[in-house]
Amino acid sequence: MGEQTIEADVVVVGGGNAAxxxxxxxxxxxxxxxxxxxxxxEYRGGNSRHTRNMRCMHETPTNVLTDAYIEDEYFxxxxxxxEGNTAENLARLVIRDSPQAIQWMKSYxxxxxxxxxxxxxxxxxxxxxxxxxxALMNAYYAAAHQRGIRVLYNAEVTELxxxxxKFKSGRLLLNGQPAEFRAKALVxxxxxxxxxxxxxxxxxxxxxxxxxxxxxxxxxxxLIKLLMGQGAESVGDxxxxxxxxVDGRAPKFDGGIVTRLDCLPLGIVVNKRAERFYDEGQDLxxxxxxxxxxxxxxxxxxxxxxxxxxxxxxxxxxxxxxPIPAASIRDLALALALPAQxxxxxxxxxxxxxxxxxxxxxxxxxxxxxxLNPPKSHWAQAIDLAPFYGYPLRPGxxxxxxxxxxxERAEVQGLGSRTNVFAAGEIMAGNVVGKGYLAGLGMTxxxxxxxxxxxxxxxxxxx
Amino acid sequence: xxxxxxxxxxxxxxxxxxxxxRYCEGYxxxxxxxxxxxxxSETDLNxxxxxxxxxxxxxxxxxxxxxxxxxxxxxxxxAQIRARSYQNYAWPGFVRVGAWWAVTAGIIVxxxxxxxxxxxxxxxxxxxxxxAMVATFAxxxxxxxxxxxxxxxxxxxxxxxxxxxxxxxxxxxQAARDALWLKNLDSHGVGCTYPNQQHSQARRRFHHCTxxxxxxxxxxxTVAAAYHSIFGxxxxxxxxxxxxxxxxxxxxxLLIGPVGLYWLKRRRDTAIVDIKQDSMDMSFLALxxxxxxxxxxxxxxxxxxxxxxxxRIHLGIVLGLFLTLPYGKFVHGIYRxxxxxxxxxxxxxxxx
Numbered sequence: 001m002g003e004q005t006i007e008a009d010v011v012v013v014g015g016g017n018a019a020x021x022x023x024x025x026x027x028x029x030x031x032x033x034x035x036x037x038x039x040x041x042e043y044r045g046g047n048s049r050h051t052r053n054m055r056c057m058h059e060t061p062t063n064v065l066t067d068a069y070i071e072d073e074y075f076x077x078x079x080x081x082x083e084g085n086t087a088e089n090l091a092r093l094v095i096r097d098s099p100q101a102i103q104w105m106k107s108y109x110x111x112x113x114x115x116x117x118x119x120x121x122x123x124x125x126x127x128x129x130x131x132x133x134x135a136l137m138n139a140y141y142a143a144a145h146q147r148g149i150r151v152l153y154n155a156e157v158t159e160l161x162x163x164x165x166k167f168k169s170g171r172l173l174l175n176g177q178p179a180e181f182r183a184k185a186l187v188x189x190x191x192x193x194x195x196x197x198x199x200x201x202x203x204x205x206x207x208x209x210x211x212x213x214x215x216x217x218x219x220x221x222x223l224i225k226l227l228m229g230q231g232a233e234s235v236g237d238x239x240x241x242x243x244x245x246v247d248g249r250a251p252k253f254d255g256g257i258v259t260r261l262d263c264l265p266l267g268i269v270v271n272k273r274a275e276r277f278y279d280e281g282q283d284l285x286x287x288x289x290x291x292x293x294x295x296x297x298x299x300x301x302x303x304x305x306x307x308x309x310x311x312x313x314x315x316x317x318x319x320x321x322x323p324i325p326a327a328s329i330r331d332l333a334l335a336l337a338l339p340a341q342x343x344x345x346x347x348x349x350x351x352x353x354x355x356x357x358x359x360x361x362x363x364x365x366x367x368x369x370x371x372l373n374p375p376k377s378h379w380a381q382a383i384d385l386a387p388f389y390g391y392p393l394r395p396g397x398x399x400x401x402x403x404x405x406x407x408e409r410a411e412v413q414g415l416g417s418r419t420n421v422f423a424a425g426e427i428m429a430g431n432v433v434g435k436g437y438l439a440g441l442g443m444t445x446x447x448x449x450x451x452x453x454x455x456x457x458x459x460x461x462x463x
Numbered sequence: 464x465x466x467x468x469x470x471x472x473x474x475x476x477x478x479x480x481x482x483x484x485r486y487c488e489g490y491x492x493x494x495x496x497x498x499x500x501x502x503x504s505e506t507d508l509n510x511x512x513x514x515x516x517x518x519x520x521x522x523x524x525x526x527x528x529x530x531x532x533x534x535x536x537x538x539x540x541x542a543q544i545r546a547r548s549y550q551n552y553a554w555p556g557f558v559r560v561g562a563w564w565a566v567t568a569g570i571i572v573x574x575x576x577x578x579x580x581x582x583x584x585x586x587x588x589x590x591x592x593x594x595a596m597v598a599t600f601a602x603x604x605x606x607x608x609x610x611x612x613x614x615x616x617x618x619x620x621x622x623x624x625x626x627x628x629x630x631x632x633x634x635x636x637q638a639a640r641d642a643l644w645l646k647n648l649d650s651h652g653v654g655c656t657y658p659n660q661q662h663s664q665a666r667r668r669f670h671h672c673t674x675x676x677x678x679x680x681x682x683x684x685t686v687a688a689a690y691h692s693i694f695g696x697x698x699x700x701x702x703x704x705x706x707x708x709x710x711x712x713x714x715x716x717l718l719i720g721p722v723g724l725y726w727l728k729r730r731r732d733t734a735i736v737d738i739k740q741d742s743m744d745m746s747f748l749a750l751x752x753x754x755x756x757x758x759x760x761x762x763x764x765x766x767x768x769x770x771x772x773x774x775r776i777h778l779g780i781v782l783g784l785f786l787t788l789p790y791g792k793f794v795h796g797i798y799r800x801x802x803x804x805x806x807x808x809x810x811x812x813x814x815x
Contacts, residue, residue: 134524
């Protein structure tokens, strides 16, 4: 049997939000579209299947967004978290197009929910997908199916042939069999490299072995490497990633939302020497939770423990694994395999430093420590009410920043002028958010640039 | 069936995962009810499982559905817990009544009541006397009613709520609307993901045909009974009389509804259901359909000599249906409705 050759006007590599937006938009103009998704059908959708919302500009309340969130506020939020690491023209493009993006998504059967009790209080800035990211992806795939877009699963691109900026053909493994694909335009929307363990180890050394990948195991960053090998300009710090502290018992991949822990600011966090190492009450949790991945990664063996007492049970979102209980701090230390005397000393010292105040975990309250290093600036309460509880913590990677540089037409830069290679989604998100993160921005970048890439790829294919 | 403790442990495992995720909170009443809890006891799971309408939308949207190692399949596990709960709540105790056995018994009773009598010209009471008919069905109905009331009380007692709260008008009205409109199978206007992942109103519509068809038949019988006892107007009634029109419309509903539900069942995604309940579901659908079919035939042929035989068969099947009611699929309506009342009550009070 001869080798299979896949041909289409536009080939989209990737199977998440940005990829499907590009495919659907390209198909609107009548060109033939094939999607190459490296995951099997059950795991299609990349990290989008773990998402829940997208950040949207709006000048008046809508049925899914409260109050108003105007362009300037959105952009200043972005400037603040990225510390200026953003291409303003691309960022403003994303922000301005976000209201139309929502309407366009609805026209393809995507449903949003009126926000109920979102844990991070995002109903003003973020529109929530009804049922979450997998429901979103199901809607896109159903629409793609109806419109005659061909989707190939277990399709992993291995080579790209680009000459003078023009993509002609590439090679892939389709269900493990080598095959060839040809297209008049190519959209790269295949995510970052956060699940490529060898690559992570190259960047972070052996510490990376203890990292947990919160999302899909299929984001290997292959296309980033292939495009950079063909001269594409890169963007984003290859040594940076977005990481939060997740439950140390989480699965290596795909644990998603349920492994996050929101109890850190309500107690103390210690490393394997039973020492505190950072101010747990520095700022409101939604603003601080993303620094704890790095903080834990810096500790010996990349592990830490959140320690709380019975007073705060029920005051944070439940997580999937139960806390480890103990009747005393000593017993807790034994249960967590921490040095018992050191943990007792750390808790005693902390408890003595706590100043009286009015505890309120919803605001920056006045419960703080005095004379302690590091201090705990808010929500400091003595850990003295048994039973005591511990949660193991590991760094959980959400995404990586390294990607390819694009312009306003989503053309990949560095391949040649007027290239027929476009990029959308996490693979180019570093253009807009080169550092830090704003909740829900990744999905907005995916929709806006997915649509741009789809439109431009269809145009290039028609020429 | 798997041991109860395994089933409850599995239900608890799933709810802990779901409660840490909460992406499905916009779908139906189950997830907001879950969010009002931190722990999931057997009674909590019985309640949540009976609140679940088995639409499976949460399954298709679940990032943790199999083959993910968390293997979250709420509709299937809840279906199993639900089936168990029907047995737990059954009064005085659970008895499995097979449809064929029940129909045979029903026809034997009807034949015994009729003896060798025959009659023509739609003179039903010449075949089986009005008194015999009323006595038989009154006895069976009283038992069914007692079983339902007792089952309901057992379910409700687990909620820890007083009976007065159940009858609180605003709560009851809201829950009745949710039940009668099948709001939880509507998914905000697009219908449920049954028999497959595509949203569809088919199940809701066929259920409406079945349920309202059943109600119309009940109304027809009630009106006819009132005609007889209050006004002395005896059957047969004219084709365009109130009881016959109600019965005919109800009968048509009971033909379309069960056939439609069966047709959907044949096409459903078996990943989300408890296959073991099929015989219970199918008996119920079959008996409803046969009740209606023989009833309509009896109406059409009531002037012919076939009337006597058809009457025996029809009443036998109705009796058979009634015998299966206390411990069959019908009970889902009792516990589902009570669970809906409880959920409205909880929601109106906010978090526990």
